[in-house]
Amino acid sequence: MSQSTLPPTEQTQLSQLESLVADCLEEASRQGATGAEAGVSVESGLSVTARLGEVETVEHHRSRGLGLTVYIGRRKGSASTSDLSRAAMRETVAAACRIARHAAEDEYAGLPDPDLLATEFPDLDVYHPWEPEADTAIGIAIACEDAARNYHPDIANSEGASLNTFQGFRVMGNSLGFLHGYASSRHSLSVSVIGERDGEMQRDDWWTVARDAADLEVPEEVGRKAAERAIRRLGARTLSTRQCPVIYAADIAGSLLGHFVGAIRGGNLYRKSSFLLDHLGKPVFPEFVQIHEQPHLRKALGSVPYDAEGVRTAPHYLARNGVLESYVLSTYSARKLGLKSTGNAGGVHNLIIEPGELDLPGLLRRMDTGLLVTDLMGQGVNLVTGDYSRGAAGFWVENGFIQYPVEEITIAGNLRDMFKGILAVGNDVDLRGNTRTGSILIEKMTVAGN
Amino acid sequence: MNHDTLAIAHRTLLDPAGLAGGDLDRVMGQLLGAAVDAADVYLQATRYEAWMLEDGIVKEGSHSIEQGAGVRAVSGEKTGFAYSDEIALPTLLEAAKNARAIARQGAPGRQEIAGADRPPALYLPIDPLQSLSEEDKIALLKRLDEECRQIDPRVEQVCVSLSGSHEVVLVIGQDGAVHGDVRPLVRLNVSVIVEENGRREQGSSGGGGRTDYRYFLEEGRASSYAREAVRQALVNLEAEEAPAGTMTVVLGSGWPGILLHEAIGHGLEGDFNRKGTSAFSGRVGERVASPLCTVVDDGTLPGRRGSLTIDDEGTPTSCTTLIENGILKGYMQDKLNARLMGVAPTGNGRRESYQHLPMPRMTNTYMLAGPHDPEEIIRSVKKGLYAKNFGGGQVDITSGKFVFSASEAYLIEDGRITRPVKGATLIGNGPDVLTRVSMVGNDLELDTGVGTCGKDGQSVPVGVGQPTLKVDGLTVGGTRV
Numbered sequence: 019m020s021q022s023t024l025p026p027t028e029q030t031q032l033s034q035l036e037s038l039v040a041d042c043l044e045e046a047s048r049q050g051a052t053g054a055e056a057g058v059s060v061e062s063g064l065s066v067t068a069r070l071g072e073v074e075t076v077e078h079h080r081s082r083g084l085g086l087t088v089y090i091g092r093r094k095g096s097a098s099t100s101d102l103s104r105a106a107m108r109e110t111v112a113a114a115c116r117i118a119r120h121a122a123e124d125e126y127a128g129l130p131d132p133d134l135l136a137t138e139f140p141d142l143d144v145y146h147p148w149e150p151e152a153d154t155a156i157g158i159a160i161a162c163e164d165a166a167r168n169y170h171p172d173i174a175n176s177e178g179a180s181l182n183t184f185q186g187f188r189v190m191g192n193s194l195g196f197l198h199g200y201a202s203s204r205h206s207l208s209v210s211v212i213g214e215r216d217g218e219m220q221r222d223d224w225w226t227v228a229r230d231a232a233d234l235e236v237p238e239e240v241g242r243k244a245a246e247r248a249i250r251r252l253g254a255r256t257l258s259t260r261q262c263p264v265i266y267a268a269d270i271a272g273s274l275l276g277h278f279v280g281a282i283r284g285g286n287l288y289r290k291s292s293f294l295l296d297h298l299g300k301p302v303f304p305e306f307v308q309i310h311e312q313p314h315l316r317k318a319l320g321s322v323p324y325d326a327e328g329v330r331t332a333p334h335y336l337a338r339n340g341v342l343e344s345y346v347l348s349t350y351s352a353r354k355l356g357l358k359s360t361g362n363a364g365g366v367h368n369l370i371i372e373p374g375e376l377d378l379p380g381l382l383r384r385m386d387t388g389l390l391v392t393d394l395m396g397q398g399v400n401l402v403t404g405d406y407s408r409g410a411a412g413f414w415v416e417n418g419f420i421q422y423p424v425e426e427i428t429i430a431g432n433l434r435d436m437f438k439g440i441l442a443v444g445n446d447v448d449l450r451g452n453t454r455t456g457s458i459l460i461e462k463m464t465v466a467g468n
Numbered sequence: 469m470n471h472d473t474l475a476i477a478h479r480t481l482l483d484p485a486g487l488a489g490g491d492l493d494r495v496m497g498q499l500l501g502a503a504v505d506a507a508d509v510y511l512q513a514t515r516y517e518a519w520m521l522e523d524g525i526v527k528e529g530s531h532s533i534e535q536g537a538g539v540r541a542v543s544g545e546k547t548g549f550a551y552s553d554e555i556a557l558p559t560l561l562e563a564a565k566n567a568r569a570i571a572r573q574g575a576p577g578r579q580e581i582a583g584a585d586r587p588p589a590l591y592l593p594i595d596p597l598q599s600l601s602e603e604d605k606i607a608l609l610k611r612l613d614e615e616c617r618q619i620d621p622r623v624e625q626v627c628v629s630l631s632g633s634h635e636v637v638l639v640i641g642q643d644g645a646v647h648g649d650v651r652p653l654v655r656l657n658v659s660v661i662v663e664e665n666g667r668r669e670q671g672s673s674g675g676g677g678r679t680d681y682r683y684f685l686e687e688g689r690a691s692s693y694a695r696e697a698v699r700q701a702l703v704n705l706e707a708e709e710a711p712a713g714t715m716t717v718v719l720g721s722g723w724p725g726i727l728l729h730e731a732i733g734h735g736l737e738g739d740f741n742r743k744g745t746s747a748f749s750g751r752v753g754e755r756v757a758s759p760l761c762t763v764v765d766d767g768t769l770p771g772r773r774g775s776l777t778i779d780d781e782g783t784p785t786s787c788t789t790l791i792e793n794g795i796l797k798g799y800m801q802d803k804l805n806a807r808l809m810g811v812a813p814t815g816n817g818r819r820e821s822y823q824h825l826p827m828p829r830m831t832n833t834y835m836l837a838g839p840h841d842p843e844e845i846i847r848s849v850k851k852g853l854y855a856k857n858f859g860g861g862q863v864d865i866t867s868g869k870f871v872f873s874a875s876e877a878y879l880i881e882d883g884r885i886t887r888p889v890k891g892a893t894l895i896g897n898g899p900d901v902l903t904r905v906s907m908v909g910n911d912l913e914l915d916t917g918v919g920t921c922g923k924d925g926q927s928v929p930v931g932v933g934q935p936t937l938k939v940d941g942l943t944v945g946g947t948r949v
Contacts, residue, residue, distance in 0.1 A: 069545075069743070078550040078566045081536075081823060096530040100553040106533065113531040117517075120602040122525035152569065175744055212745055212866055219747065221866035254867075259713040259949055289522065289625050290661055290668060396871035397860045398893035398945065402661065402670045407710070407893040407945040409862070409871035426869050428893050428945025430712065464947045466712035466895075 023141060024201060028187070032199045035060065035189040038102065042086060043193050045111045051088035051118070053129045054193045055327065058084050058102070061186030066152060068159035069178035071167075076152050079184070088114040089128055093121045126353040129327075134349075134359055135196045136324035136331070143316040145201040146230035147185040155181045158207065158237050165241030166211045170249050174214035177221065179241070182206045183231070196328040204319070205231045209241050213248040220254065222247035227450050229317045247392075250413075254423040257414060257467040263388035264429055264463045265381055267412070268446045270394050272369075272453035275309065277433055278302075279366050280401050282342065284351020293404035293434055294342065303340040303437050306374070310335045313367035320452035326364030334360070336369075369453045373445040381444050381459050383418035389465055390415050391429060404433040410465075424467075431463040473593045473777075474586070477648030480636040481511040481535075485555045492640050494557070498564035499541050500642060503571035506542040506803060507642040508781060509564075511555060512822040517597050518631040521609040538822035539563040542804055543571035551823050586647070587784035590770045590777045591678035593650035596632035599680030605630055608681075608690060615694045616660050622705070623698060624668070625661035630654075632681060639782040647782035653677070653773065653929060655917070656684050658693045662701040671701030675916030677771045693916075700857065700876050703888045710877065710892040710946025716852035717894065717942040718845055718880065721913040723858055725932035728763055729833050729921070730861040730870040731898040732756070736790050736798075737816070737828040737923075738805035740865050747868030747899050748796065756796045757902030760838050763791040765800055767815055767831030773917040774832035774931030778815070781826055785815035790833075791902070802828045820926035830921060834933030838908025842936040845907045847883040853944055854878045854885050855894065868898040893945040901939065909936030 024032065035058045046054035065077040084107060085098040095117030097110045150158075163179035182205065189199030208225035224244035226235035266274060280286060281294040294302065303309075313331035315321050324330050327349055335343045347355070348363035376384060395409030407430040413420045431439075444456030482488065492509065499507040513535035520528055536553035537560055548570030550563035600608070609628045616626045635651040657674035673696035675689060684690040719727060732748070740746035748756065757763070767785025769775050776785050781803050789797045801809070802817030805828055818829035846854065854877065861872030873893045878885045914933035921930040 073546055073570070075547045075549060075825065076570050077825065078563070079823070080550075080552060082553055094528045096528065098530070098532040100534045100536060110531075110533070116602070117529035117531060120526075120606060121528055124525060124527045127527065177743070177745055219745075219866045221745065221864065251867075256943075261949055289627070290663070291625070291670065393864075395862045395864065395869070395895070396873055396893050397862070398871070398873035398891065400670070400891060402668055403890070405890050407873065407891070407947075409869065409893055409895045409945070411864075411867075411869070425867060426895055426897060426943065428712075428871075428895050428943060430710075430892065430945050430947045432947075464712045464945075464949060466714075466943050466945045468714050468943065 028201055032187055032189065032201065035187055036197055036199055039189050039191040040197060042084065042107055042111065043191055045108055046086065046088050047193065049111050049115045050090060051115055052091055053089035054086065055129060056084065056086045057188065057190040059186055059188045061184060063182065063184035064149070064152065064155060065180060065182045066155040066159055067178045067180045068156055068163055069176055071160055071164065073156045074178055084110060086110055086114050088118050090115065090118045092123045092125055092127050093118045094124065094127045095121060126350055129192055129194055130329050130349040130359060132194050134329045135194065136328060139198060139323045140314050142314060142321040142323060144203065144229045144321055146203050148183050148203065148205055148231040150183065162207055162209045162237035162241045165238040166209050166245040169242055169245030172213045172215050172249055172252065173211050173245050175212040177210035177212070179209035190328055192328055200323065203229055205234060207234055207237060207240055209244045211244050211248050213252050215252045218252060220248055220251035222251060227319065229319070233317065251411070251423050254411065254425040256426045257424050257465055259466045261462055261464050263385045264460045265385055265388065265390045266458045267390060267392045268444060268448040268455060268457045270392065271455045271458040272451060273394060274458060275369055275371060275453050275455060277399055277401065278437065279346055279369065282336065282345045284345060284347040284355060286401060287345060288351055288354040291402050293401065297342045298345065300342055301340045302342045303337055304440055305340045307337055307340045307440060308335065308372040309337040310370055311366050311368060312370055315368050318368050320368035322367050325361045329359050329361045329363060331361040331367055371443055371455045373447050373456045374443045376442055376444055378444055378446045378457050381442060381457050382415050382420070384442060385415060385459055386418055387416050389429070390420065406431050406433050406436065427465055427467040429463045429465055436460050436463065473589060473650050474648035476593050476650050477636050477638040480513050481555060481638050487557060491557050495560045495564050496640060496642065498561050499539060499568050501568060501571055503543045504541050504568065505544065506807070508540050509560070509640040510538040510780065510822050511638040512536060512635065514633055514635040515597060516631065516633040518629060519605055519609060521613055521628040524613055526606045526609050534821065536822045537563065539567045540825065541567045541570055545808060546570045547825060549825050587777055590768060590775050591652060594652050594680055595634040596652045596654045596680035597634055599682055605681065608684065612658055612690055612694045615691055616658065616698055619695060619698045620662065620702060622662040622664050622702065623660050624663040627659045629657050637780070639780065641782050645782060647778050649778050651678060652680060654679060654681055654683060656690060656693060658697040660697045660701050662705060664705050667705060669701050669704035671697045671699065671704065673697040673700065674918050677773050677917040678775060679771050703876055707888040707890045709948040710889040711853065711944055711948050712946040714941050714943045716849050717939045717944065718849060718852060718854045719934070719937045719939065720856040721909060721911045721934060721936050723915040723932065724855060725834050725915065725934035726858050726861050726872050728835055728934060729830060729930070729932050730863045730872055731896060731901050732763065732790065733765070733830050733833045734863050735865055735868065735898050736800060738799045738801040738809060739828050741799050742805045742809050746865050751796050752798060754796055755794050756899055757791050757794040758905045759794040760908040761791055761794050761902050761905055762836045763833070764789050764836070765816065765830050765833045769832055772832050772914065772931050773919065773929045774830070776831065779817045780819045781817035783813045783815045783817060785831055788814045800828045800830065802826050818928050820928060824926050827924065829923065829928050830930050832914065832931035832933065834912070834914060835908070835935065837910050837912035837935045840907045840909050842909045842911050845909055845936055845938050846880060846885060848907065848938065849880045850882060852880045854880050863898065869895065870898050871895045889946065895943045895945060901942065904940045905937055906940050907938035911935045
C-alpha cells in the first residue's frame with residue numbers, strides 16, 4: 019500500500035515503519051485492546067540562520083515518534099514515545115491500555131466507520147527531499163538577508179534570515195486493516211529586518227514555503243519584500259477611536275477563516291462552545307462567498323490522502339453561496355452530533371475562499387476610506403460568543419489610497435456580524451499556507467486608539 | 469537532596485544507555501576545539517500524562533515519553549547544534565561532530581568531567597505521576613464536575629483536565645561541570661459553559677506548580693478553581709459591550725501581571741538587547757516606569773511553575789531586578805548573550821526540550837507591592853475600566869507595542885465598580901506604559917500557576933504577578949464608541 023514512486027532506499031525505510039506499526043497493533047491486541055490505531059513518523063532536516071552577513075546557527079534535526087490509541091470496548095487510552103525501540107513500543111502499548119482500563123465507557127468512542135477509510139491513495143506530489151550542505155544553505159540565507167539589508171538605507175538592523183529544510187515519513191494503521199504510509203517534504207526561507215528613522219524602530223518579515231525547493235521564491239525577492247514591509251511601517255501613528263470599514267491583507271486574512279473553521283469544528287459544537295451552533299443550512303456569509311476544502315491539490319502544503327484517522331479526504335464545500343454546508347468533523351465529534359466524519363480529524367486540508375474580481379488597489383478604491391490591517395496581535399477571539407477584539411497595525415486609507423502607517427490600535431466586532439459584513443474578497447491570493455485567501459473587505463468594525 | 473537529584477539524573481539518563489563519565493568526556497572532547505568558546509550536552513527524559521473529563525465522564529487520558537540529547541558548540545556568535553532522540557555513545561559522538569562543524573579550525577581539546585556546585589533545590593525530586601492512584605485522579609475530576617454543576621443550574625458543560633510531568637535533565641558544560649535536575653510539574657484546569665435564555669458564556673480557572681497532585685487536594689484548591697470558573701462565566705452572562713478608546717485602567721492583582729511579561733519582560737531578554745532589536749536596547753539607567761514600580765524576574769521561588777533550581781544551561785536561577793523605582797536596571801541573560809555582552813548569566817537560559825537551543829527566557833516576573841489600598845485605587849477613578857482577569861498576550865519587541873486580552877472586566881463609574889463588560893484586548897507601548905502607573909496596591913499576588921510562554925516556537929512554563937495597578941491611559945479595544 020506504499021507510495022509507488024519512491025526511490026528504493028526510502029521505500030525500504032517506509033516498509034520498516036509499516037512493519038513497526040503492524041507490530042504495534044498486534045501488541046495492542048495481545049495486551050487486550052479490542053481496537054487500536056497507531057502512527058509513526060520519522061523526520062529530518064537542517065535549519066540555518068544568518069545574521070548581519072554571518073552564519074549564526076546551524077541546527078541538524080532528526081526526530082521520531084510513535085503515537086497509539088487503544089480501545090478496550092468503548093474505553094479509550096492514548097500514549098506516545100520518541101523511542102522507537104521494541105521495548106519502548108511495548109511499554110507505550112501498556113501505558114495506553116492502562117489508561118483505557120481506567121477511562122469511562124463512552125458510547126461514541128471507537129475506530130472510524132470502515133466504509134469511510136481511504137482505499138485510494140492519489141499521488142499528491144508532496145515529497146521533494148532537499149538536503150543542501152550547510153554551506154549552501156548558509157549562502158542562500160546570507161543572499162536573502164543581504165537583499166533585505168541593501169534595499170534601503172533605513173534598514174538598520176536584522177533579526178536574520180533562516181533556511182529550513184524538512185523531510186519525513188509518516189505511516190498509520192488501525193486494527194480494521196488500514197495500513198498506509200507516505201513521504202513528504204517542506205522547505206522554507208524567511209527573513210526579518212528592522213527599519214529605523216528618527217529613533218523609531220519597526221520590524222517586519224517575509225517568508226516563502228514549498229514542498230519543492232524549486233518552488234520557493236528566490237532569496238533576493240524574499241529579502242526585498244521583507245525590507246519593503248519594514249520601511250513602509252516607519253512613521254506610524256495611532257488613530258482616534260472610530261467605526262470604519264476594514265481590509266484584512268491577504269497574508270493575515272486567513273485568520274478569519276481560521277475562526278470560522280474553529281466555530282464549525284465538531285469538538286466546539288458538541289461542547290456548545292461555538293457561536294455557529296445549529297447553523298448548518300443557514301446563511302453565515304453573504305451569498306457570493308464560497309469556501310471549500312481541496313485536500314488533494316498537488317504539491318500544496320495542506321494536501322493529505324486521508325485524515326489523522328485514515329478516513330478518506332475529498333474536496334467539499336464548507337460554505338456555498340454563503341450558507342453553511344458542512345461542519346468540520348472527526349469520527350468522534352461526528353458520532354456525538356449524530357453525523358458522519360467529514361475526514362477532518364487533525365484539521366482542514368487546503369482551505370480556499372474563492373477570490374473575487376478586485377486586486378488590492380481595487381479593494382482600497384472600493385473601501386474609499388478606512389483601515390488596511392497588515393498585522394494582528396493577541397488572542398482576543400471568543401468562539402463561544404463570536405466576540406472579537408485584537409491588536410492591529412496597518413495603514414489609514416482615504417480616497418482609495420494609503421495615507422500613512424498606523425499602530426497601537428485595536429479592531430473589534432462580533433464574528434457573526436463581520437462574516438455577514440464581508441463586502442469583497444480580493445484576487446491577490448496568498449498561496450503559501452494551508453489557507454488560501456485574497457484580502458478581505460469588511461463593512462464596519464470598531465477601531466480603538468487614542 | 470542535591471546529591472539525590474544528580475543520582476536520579478545519572479540513573480535515569482546514563483545508566484540505561486550504559487554511559488559513564490569517561491564517555492561524556494569523549495563527547496565533550498569531540499565538541500571542544502580551539503575555536504569553540506562554549507559547548508554543552510543536554511540530556512533529558514520526560515514522562516507526561518493528561519486526564520480529561522467532559523460530559524461528566526473521564527473519557528480519555530494520554531501518556532508520553534520524550535527523551536534525547538542536544539549537543540551544542542558555540543564559537544563567537546555562531547552556534548552549531550544537533551540532537552538525537554537516542555541517548556547512546558555513537559549518536560552523541562555523531563551529534564557532537566555535526567554541532568562542532570560550526571567552528572572550523574582548531575584541534576580538539578579535552579576536559580575532565582566533574583561534579584558542580586549545586587544551589588539548594590526549590591522542589592523535591594518527586595514523580596507527580598505516581599503521587600495519586602489512577603482511581604484518585606479520576607475521582608478528583610469527577611468531584612469537580614459535580615461541584616461545578618451544584619454551584620449553579622445554569623452550568624451546561626464542564627471540562628476538567630489534570631496533567632503532570634516528571635522531567636529529569638543532565639547538563640554537562642564545557643568547564644566539565646555536571647548539573648542534574650529533577651523537575652516535577654502539575655496543572656489542573658476547570659472550564660465551564662453556562663447558558664441562560666439562549667446566551668452562552670465561558671469561564672475557566674486553574675493552577676499548579678512544581679509539586680505533585682496532592683497539592684490540589686490541600687487547602688481546598690481544586691474546589692476553589694471550580695467555584696472561580698463558574699463565577700467568571702456567570703459574570704460574563706451579564707456583561708455588556710466593552711468601551712472603545714483610551715481610558716484609565718485599573719488592573720487586578722495576580723495573573724494580570726501578564727502586563728509586565730508582555731510590556732517589558734520580553735523586551736528585557738538579553739538576546740534582543742545584544743542585537744539591538746528591542747525597544748529597550750541601550751536604555752539601562754534610564755527611567756522607563758513611574759518611581760512606584762519595581763519589577764523583578766525571580767526563578768528562586770520554591771515550588772512555583774516558573775521556578776528552576778538550575779536553568780537549562782546549569783546556571784543557578786536568581787532574582788534579577790529589571791526595574792527599580794522606575795529605572796531600568798538590567799536584562800535577563802543566558803550564557804551566550806551574557807558572554808557577548810560582557811555580563812554575568814542570570815540563570816535565564818531555558819529551552820523547551822533537548823530538540824531546541826536555549827535562549828534567555830523569563831521565570832516568574834512580578835512587580836513588588838506599593839503603598840495603596842486597592843479600594844482606594846478604585847475610589848480614585850471617576851470613569852474607567854477595572855480589568856480583573858486576563859487571557860493571553862503578545863508583544864512586538866522592536867516597536868514595543870503589546871496587547872493582552874481581558875476575560876473579566878467592569879466599568880468604574882464615580883469611584884465604584886459598576887457593570888461587567890465583555891472581554892476586550894488592551895494595547896499599549898512597553899517603554900512608556902509603566903510611566904503612566906499612578907498607583908500601586910499593597911496586595912501583591914502571584915498567579916495560581918497557569919502560564920506558558922512562547923518565543924521562537926518554544927514553549928516554557930512561567931509565572932507572573934503584581935499588586936493592583938492604576939494606569940492613567942491605556943487603549944481598550946471594545947466595540948462601544
